[in-house]
Amino acid sequence: MNSHHGRGYPATATQAAFPLGGVGTGNVSLGARGELRDWEIFNAPAKGTYLPNTFVTVSALPEGASRVTRVLEGPVHGTHALSHGYHPHTGIGLPRFAESTLAGTYPIAELSWHDDAVPVAVALEAFTPFVPLNPVDSGIPCAVFNYTVTNPRAVACDVSLIFSLYDAASGVAFDKYGNIVGDGGSQITVQHDTDFTTLQFTNAQIAPDAERYAELALSTNASDVSFRTSWERGGWWDYVQDFWDDVHGDGRLTDYAYGTPTPKGPNDTGSLAAHVRLQAGETRVVTFVLTWYVPNRRKTWEKAVAPLTQNHYANVYMSAMHVCADVWERMPVLTTQTRQFRDVMSTMSLPEPLRDALAATIVPMRSTTCFWLADGNFYGWEGCFDDAGCCPGTCTHVWSYAYAMAYLFPQLERNMRTTEFTVETEADGYMIFRTFQPFGEEFVWGWGDQRPEACIDGQMGCVLRAWREWQLSGDRVWLTSIYSGVVRAVDYAHQHWDQDGDGIPDGRQHNTYDIEFYGANPLSTLYFLAGLKAGAALAQAMGDDANAQRWQAMAQLGQARFVELCWNGSYFIQHIDDVDAHRYQHGLGILTDQLLGQLHATLLGLGDLVPAEMIESTLQQIYTHNFRTSFHGHANTQRTYVLEDEHGLVMCSWPNGGRPRFPFVYSEEVWTGVEYHVAAHLLACGYISNATRLVKALRARHDGFKRNPWNEVECGHHYARTMSAWMLLPAASGFVCNMDEGWMRFAPQGVLLAQDECVLPWFTQRAWGVYRQSKQTDGSWQATVHVLAGDLDGVRIDVPHGVHLLT
């Protein structure tokens, strides 16, 4: 397969790992060699894990030649510094392909393998169904593997594709030598259905209501199959020798059919083989489906002992076999929908790094950063450790940067607002910025027995996002349900942070840097003012004119005052007498986050909080001073995410002096979630080349060698803040809507029209599709809005002046 979507990663790109798995299902990832890695389907992150004996093998016998058998993985390069070498069950000692390439635009991975010694070509398309606006069909605990096998030779060739899978449903454990150990009870059975054959992995020793209860099912639609329900239960590593000799013998599997569960020791490994005879030049597709069912999880963030609850998918499915049957039944439509979305993502009219970023930053919402419970509630960590979430509580200040899920699964995004405003907003409007109460837990850390500080960007971010969710959904029942919380939260904000009533927060302002700013400063103030305006807009929608006018007036007051206090002629500073009176301020520093509140306001149709020329000047200062093209001499005493000759946007700089003795923590760091919103702001102001340069630098750091292209970290893997990349989309298309009032507006950036055509997707709760604006031969512009799911009945569509909308 020489043509593919997205960037290509060779076998040496050891960090590339494309996550399969749905919303709230966990993941298993495909590495650049084609190896299955990072088995995170057991309700926990699990970076670096793998399953023994789990790989695909190809065995090919061309007419008149010898059999060739290869593990369908690329070569293993890199460091080999293990204390005991690679264990036999890694399969790394087995013959494999000479080359492999991983590519793909999320949600579809593409792999191809090549080896001159192998008589057939093999490529793979792998995905978990992804259907925008439909989290249930995007949350199926499964992975689909479509193998395309081509016989380029002039003679027929018998080909076996053998998918081997360790019984991880019975647990995965190793002794200190890496030998497999298990508690016994592992038994794999085969089920023959009309259209597919399945190996089922269950363990009767484990109660269905136990936390560790798990099922796996591996199936294929091949008509000619063979299988092993167990590899040899022998000594040492004989199971590998025996399997390999069986496969390489005649390409077909012989079953041991032990008929009993395993005793204490290794679990069984199952192998399912699809056999096809390819005529000269023929190509065939063989599909395997892996499904899992690990329904039970603890109802807590981090406690080791807590009541059990279930994943949302346990509302939909009763077993791994049930998932399997559903996927096979609906395979055509699920495949079509997934490819359609991928095609939109890979062809939209944005520079390649931006397209790449948009697809990649969908991942967090389908990673272990998020979970979705059977009670319908959706929660998110900030990100993940290798083996646990980090940090807990759907943190309001981190998630306020995220736009991806609001568009793709607005129903889930609204659910988070519901929790925030109906559970976590107290009677006085104080909002706990981490959700603990639904689990009967208390968020206390860091403040001893005091109530945690309210978080200004988090709290105002919730109000802004309530407005966004309302715009996208027009869901009045939902808005009504949260509205009293919104009122209390907004009132608390100005009463708590703006005690002198000048429209500027000036008290102790806890924020996303996990510290407190003091005095007037751009991050707090613009978030505050944007939040007031969003609150006013929501009040207006609710007919609450008194609050609408009050908050609007307060915002007006603050806007003027803010410029007086903080504008230094080039950008906004923190207005503070002694920058060292408290540690962790920024003072005269150019804060990269300073315009974030403004950007929210822009993208959500709330208008300018400060004059446009100040926005432009500030963006220019940020770009000029904070975007570094070398970190070689950079003295960063904080966490290091970017280094040596990489490029990146630091959080703050002090080109005009005035650096505090202890600047705010994180000030020297580089966060992709922040780089994206600056890029989006640059794009929204028409600076597409600077925006592209930022995003290109960011994505270049995620090159598969140094970092995983599908995992942007900050305080954890698959960090939620990185979903700010989806601010790029409305920044590019000028998309704003109000589904209550029934209108959508497009105003694509002029520079995107240089190619005479601009194609960008749009999303609302009721429909999603593509906006296309094309120059005609007569020089005029036409626009179309193509609906790919849902409908826009009765929705007015506004396009730029002079553009003719085809309906």
Next chain:
Amino acid sequence: MNSHHGRGYPATATQAAFPLGGVGTGNVSLGARGELRDWEIFNAPAKGTYLPNTFVTVSALPEGASRVTRVLEGPVHGTHALSHGYHPHTGIGLPRFAESTLAGTYPIAELSWHDDAVPVAVALEAFTPFVPLNPVDSGIPCAVFNYTVTNPRAVACDVSLIFSLYDAASGVAFDKYGNIVGDGGSQITVQHDTDFTTLQFTNAQIAPDAERYAELALSTNASDVSFRTSWERGGWWDYVQDFWDDVHGDGRLTDYAYGTPTPKGPNDTGSLAAHVRLQAGETRVVTFVLTWYVPNRRKTWEKAVAPLTQNHYANVYMSAMHVCADVWERMPVLTTQTRQFRDVMSTMSLPEPLRDALAATIVPMRSTTCFWLADGNFYGWEGCFDDAGCCPGTCTHVWSYAYAMAYLFPQLERNMRTTEFTVETEADGYMIFRTFQPFGEEFVWGWGDQRPEACIDGQMGCVLRAWREWQLSGDRVWLTSIYSGVVRAVDYAHQHWDQDGDGIPDGRQHNTYDIEFYGANPLSTLYFLAGLKAGAALAQAMGDDANAQRWQAMAQLGQARFVELCWNGSYFIQHIDDVDAHRYQHGLGILTDQLLGQLHATLLGLGDLVPAEMIESTLQQIYTHNFRTSFHGHANTQRTYVLEDEHGLVMCSWPNGGRPRFPFVYSEEVWTGVEYHVAAHLLACGYISNATRLVKALRARHDGFKRNPWNEVECGHHYARTMSAWMLLPAASGFVCNMDEGWMRFAPQGVLLAQDECVLPWFTQRAWGVYRQSKQTDGSWQATVHVLAGDLDGVRIDVPHGVHLLT
């Protein structure tokens, strides 16, 4: 530093780690960037560990220019895929040098750094004293760092070298975010001596008899110093910011002098700065010495609860400060002796890969693979896990391959024989092949409640090595002490394994592959026959003529019978009716280890067990069939140590068919400890190019990128079997001696004389030195034996016929 000893490893060689540390002291390693890593000084392996805040900083202020401050480490390339980036206390965010090179011939590491922005050049020589034949002076718990600073500019330059060290004596622990945590009580004090200044790291909260009790001392002989007994005890990561600002401010350290131990939380970090003013063109050397004292360890192999004992160095020293004073006092002689040995190792007349291998394979005896207790007993694991030993018991079959320590520290090697023959040899001569009894423990694993199988290559290897130790020492008191054990062990061997008395072992023969061979086979038989001859030689030395004649006769009988049974015309096979009657045989396979018993006999002066032409033919078969120059298509279902396009010698192959259904485990593996002895055998037979090709391939795999050049693994890091590389030395020089009879013999391989001069070291218990054989202008050959330590009074030296020995 452009000239150095040994291969050079750039900063990107992330696997290179040069271990400092002495015999029985544990280690800390220098990475290719110059970073201190793998802190294994706490009586346990600890690969991958590091100490926070621990690095050297250079700050330079040339006259009339600006100050430049850099961490004295090379750039950090490679993968950056951590879930939370690099923690501030790694220092990775700080400015550092653009390039670094690690080189050195063990035991001396050499590092150099370069950066165009830094006005001075800095190089480092680092070592722990190494004195052949003197394990006490080779077992000092210290590391010496000689920094050479050169000012190449035309103006004077003030230079500060600041060595920062975390108080690991108070423990090293991190929370899940990587933040430092500790139990408190950390306090660093400064002591000013006449010739040096020391930071002492102790913790009064930890009792001196507690297992975790530890002390560190960091000192310098610089006359102008400044220091910090503690970095700032502040919040967040302010300690890094504060330290860096202090250093970069004026190049000198300001002490906080808290005067109290730390509370619960991070331990203190100490910094010691040496300040020098370099005139234009001037070079100065500044020395730092790190010493440690972690005296207490559990008296057990693996038990979590066991009585405490002490390291041998606790017999010599009372504290880290005591070590420090001793090292400074004896610095000149210790440095000279260490450099002298390194110079011999780096200049001997062997092809570069062989020199490289000989130096590198000294490491295991000074690694955590070995320990040396206060009662004088020396023990070895086979190797190490990242964080524990593996496997326990000074395993006789693994250690039988090792020759390095027998030459370098024969006293310690004899101690192991003492334990084997006086403790682990039972009344019936059955020898437990793993030493457990000195700790009051029992070795049972794998055999349930049965006595473990005796191990034929292990048991005969002990007899062979008793003969070797006797030859090297002539220590009759020692031989007398073990001799009854030797007699019982030899008698048990022929009674147990050769019940039909034909001189061939044919029962169940446990061996180093951790399985049992059945029937006549070359590994067992040649070990058996060599052991019989060694036993006979020892008997003769003890005047025990009866046993001498009996065992000699038995060996004669076996030699003839062995050829009848096992010679297939090209090599030796396993004589067995049904190779599948028992799993794990080799049958017709070409076993790479088959001549090991013969090689022992050759190197120890016991002569040929089989005709020379059979040895040559067999070596040719092994080399031809088992040395692979590509592993790409190799189907290895066992552990993988060599892969893809690497070269290596596999343990067995079946070019003539007859491969068992389940060949012996390890048959497809590659072990450096085996590659070395085959190379030595090839060299002993004059095939130097093939020997070099094997060793070159092996060492090329340890290129610093894929594997550590100073760590060859098998079943663990620093694997004891790899010390077989030292068989290369007698194979090259033909060195044999008998210090009881008072003679040494040299017969260097002819091919080594092609350069008209051959220089090779030799070692005995009483002396070591260099043998030099040179061609004179008149075509005649002269030999000299240069004694570098000890004396050879009364020792006869035999040189090849026609060579004139200068005395």
